[in-house]
Amino acid sequence: xxxxxxxxxxxxxxxxxxxxxxxxxxxxxxxxxxxxxxxxxxxxxxxxxxxxxxxxxxxxxxxxxxxxxxxxxxxxxxxxxxxxxxxxxxxxxxxxxxxxxxxxxxxxxxxxxxxxxxxxxxxxxxxxxxxxxxxxxxxxxxxxxxxxxxxxxxxxxxxxxxxxxxxxxxxxxxxxxxxxxxxxxxxxxxxxxxxxxxxxxxxxxxxxxxxxxxxxxxxxxxxxxxxxxxxxxxxxxxxxxxxxxxxxxxxxxxxxxxxxxxxxxxxxxxxxxxxxxxxxxxxx
Amino acid sequence: xxxxxxxxxxxxxxxxxxxxxxxxxxxxxxxxxxxxxxxxxxxxxxxxxxxxxxxxxxxxxxxxxxxxxxxxxxxxxxxxxxxxxxxxxxxxxxxxxxxxxxxxxxxxxxxxxxxxxxxxxxxxxxxxxxxxxxxxxxxxxxxxxxxxxxxxxxxxxxxxxxxxxxxxxxxxxxxxxxxxxxxxxxxxxxxxxxxxxxxxxxxxxxxxxxxxxxxxxxxxxxxxxxxxxxxxxxxxxxxxxxxxxxxxxxxxxxxxxxxxxxxxxxxxxxxxxxxxxxxxxxxxxxxxxxxxxxxxxxxxxxxxxxxxxxxxxxxxxxxxxxxxxxxxxxxxxxxxxxxxxxxxxxxxxxxxxx
Numbered sequence: 001x002x003x004x005x006x007x008x009x010x011x012x013x014x015x016x017x018x019x020x021x022x023x024x025x026x027x028x029x030x031x032x033x034x035x036x037x038x039x040x041x042x043x044x045x046x047x048x049x050x051x052x053x054x055x056x057x058x059x060x061x062x063x064x065x066x067x068x069x070x071x072x073x074x075x076x077x078x079x080x081x082x083x084x085x086x087x088x089x090x091x092x093x094x095x096x097x098x099x100x101x102x103x104x105x106x107x108x109x110x111x112x113x114x115x116x117x118x119x120x121x122x123x124x125x126x127x128x129x130x131x132x133x134x135x136x137x138x139x140x141x142x143x144x145x146x147x148x149x150x151x152x153x154x155x156x157x158x159x160x161x162x163x164x165x166x167x168x169x170x171x172x173x174x175x176x177x178x179x180x181x182x183x184x185x186x187x188x189x190x191x192x193x194x195x196x197x198x199x200x201x202x203x204x205x206x207x208x209x210x211x212x213x214x215x216x217x218x219x220x221x222x223x224x225x226x227x228x229x230x231x232x233x234x235x236x237x238x239x240x241x242x243x244x245x246x247x248x249x250x251x252x253x254x255x256x257x258x259x260x261x262x263x264x265x266x267x268x269x270x271x272x273x274x275x276x277x278x279x280x281x282x283x284x
Numbered sequence: 285x286x287x288x289x290x291x292x293x294x295x296x297x298x299x300x301x302x303x304x305x306x307x308x309x310x311x312x313x314x315x316x317x318x319x320x321x322x323x324x325x326x327x328x329x330x331x332x333x334x335x336x337x338x339x340x341x342x343x344x345x346x347x348x349x350x351x352x353x354x355x356x357x358x359x360x361x362x363x364x365x366x367x368x369x370x371x372x373x374x375x376x377x378x379x380x381x382x383x384x385x386x387x388x389x390x391x392x393x394x395x396x397x398x399x400x401x402x403x404x405x406x407x408x409x410x411x412x413x414x415x416x417x418x419x420x421x422x423x424x425x426x427x428x429x430x431x432x433x434x435x436x437x438x439x440x441x442x443x444x445x446x447x448x449x450x451x452x453x454x455x456x457x458x459x460x461x462x463x464x465x466x467x468x469x470x471x472x473x474x475x476x477x478x479x480x481x482x483x484x485x486x487x488x489x490x491x492x493x494x495x496x497x498x499x500x501x502x503x504x505x506x507x508x509x510x511x512x513x514x515x516x517x518x519x520x521x522x523x524x525x526x527x528x529x530x531x532x533x534x535x536x537x538x539x540x541x542x543x544x545x546x547x548x549x550x551x552x553x554x555x556x557x558x559x560x561x562x563x564x565x566x567x568x569x570x571x572x573x574x575x576x577x578x579x580x581x582x583x584x585x586x587x588x589x590x591x592x593x594x595x596x597x598x599x600x601x602x603x604x605x606x607x608x609x610x611x612x613x614x615x616x617x618x619x620x621x622x623x624x625x626x627x628x629x630x631x632x633x634x635x636x637x638x
Binding site for chain 2: 058124143240242246
């Protein structure tokens with residue numbers, strides 16, 4: 001009997017569309033109307049809000065800070081996460097499962113608690129600063145508040161567990177026999193990494209970088225708590241404009257710019273990856 | 285005979301049951317009052333002292349917690365159909381509430397405790413609920429250890445040894461607009477010209493701009509800051525609850541004004557179906573008993589003037605809060621009818637963002 005399995009997809013499609021697309025549409029639609037303050041919008045369709053965003057250095061600077069901190073956080077996640085993922089993926093003992101479980105559990109911890117953990121560690125009387133001051137590496141405490149470094153650390157802390165899990169699944173697909181073969185033929189560890197693991201994992205790494213980057217672009221909590229009212233990213237700006245100024249149109253405009261920026265950056269990255277593949281710099 | 289005694293007993297029981305039910309019936313039977321207010325200690329105090337009395341009258345209270353800005357955003361989002369009956373309003377928001385026309389006119393005969401308030405703190409739309417005194421809260425020991433002079437003005441916070449070790453309220457926070465107003469007036473600006481204030485804030489080299497006053501307590505404890513611009517209540521709690529040796533300075537604004545006062549209000553929502561209960565709630569909030577408990581516990585200044593003397597008996601309150609009516613009258617009070625808040629926040633964002 002022929003079963004119409006696609007019918008099962010209709011309920012999730014309706015729910016998904018209502019919750020995501022429809023609600024976003026209503027909000028984004030507001031970006032094309034004049035902002036009259038106190039949540040009120042004009043009657044005529046205008047593009048003033050977009051013109052203001054794209055011609056105002058203040059907003060463009062916030063866009064740049066958002067892209068920069070997200071990119072740095074994604075890169076830091078890769079740098080810190082790759083060795084951990086590699087180690088777990090190549091581990092033969094049961095410890096690999098325990099470590100993986102630990103990472104999965106760490107991703108369950110709410111971001112607010114994670115950020116407050118960072119605040120405690122990096123406070124003036126905290127472990128990090130007291131150690132650094134005691135051994136003379138710092139002459140004054142380092143603060144995670146009110147600077148981009150702190151925001152990048154917070155974002156990376158938010159995405160690291162997720163990044164390790166993604167990288168783990170990528171590395172597992174690379175046969176270990178390739179590494180052994182290269183080593184038998186005289187390649188040292190660095191060469192094995194550079195010529196085998198890196199090219200083979202690059203498509204997956206790119207996907208992981210994009211996913212982490214996208215998460216960071218929309219992250220509010222880390223940027224709001226660690227930015228200390230000095231570092232403004234687009235999500236922080238949206239909250240300030242919607243909650244304090246109650247300017248829904250401008251808030252929607254910033255949200256739309258954020259969404260479009262993320263889509264453009266992702267498409268650009270995929271295009272670049274394809275060019276690399278075409279130039280045989282990446283193994284397909 | 286036995287049957288008639290049984291019937292008589294049953295009659296007595298029924299009569300007793302009905303009369304006890306009538307006695308237990310309160311004036312707010314079946315009423316669920318929605319209160320828009322802050323969470324944490326602020327809400328807990330209300331639960332402990334007001335909600336219990338309301339429940340004794342047969343009603344039930346549900347809280348919609350959030351900052352006044354967040355609660356106002358909820359009203360706007362709900363197109364005026366507020367998700368509460370009674371709400372706390374900051375002085376800076378009064379203009380917006382009137383503009384949206386979401387307030388219910390008050391029947392002051394239902395709020396008899398207004399007789400203990402100064403005339404400027406109640407009208408046909410709003411009743412004052414508290415005042416705060418915005419101060420410089422500093423760590424006495426750290427200042428003494430490092431030889432930092434005790435500040436008397438906001439400008440004194442521009443000091444090399446204080447760089448990266450002070451907090452200031454974010455414009456988004458409850459104390460943000462008042463904090464900015466304080467530095468603005470102290471630097472010669474006013475409601476229409478906040479640039480002098482913004483320049484001073486930039487000069488201060490602030491570690492972070494606090495979003496919630498409780499951050500002051502945490503940051504003093506962690507050693508990240510040794511001074512904060514905050515309302516006196518948070519300084520009092522930092523000493524009481526966190527054991528930090530802090531005290532307050534009421535900054536000199538100009539030749540006439542010393543210190544900055546901020547006002548809180550209560551309003552009943554136009555769409556409320558429980559306006560009478562809401563006004564009862566306000567009356568309880570401004571009662572001498574509640575205002576005194578609130579003042580001692582949180583360090584806020586009561587609007588009910590009958591409790592000032594009793595407040596002064598608490599040594600910490602007496603040390604940190606100005607209670608002399610003449611001095612209170614000499615504190616800066618911002619005329620928010622002249623303030624265009626989106627302009628202030630826009631200028632702030634542009635000046636402060638790194």
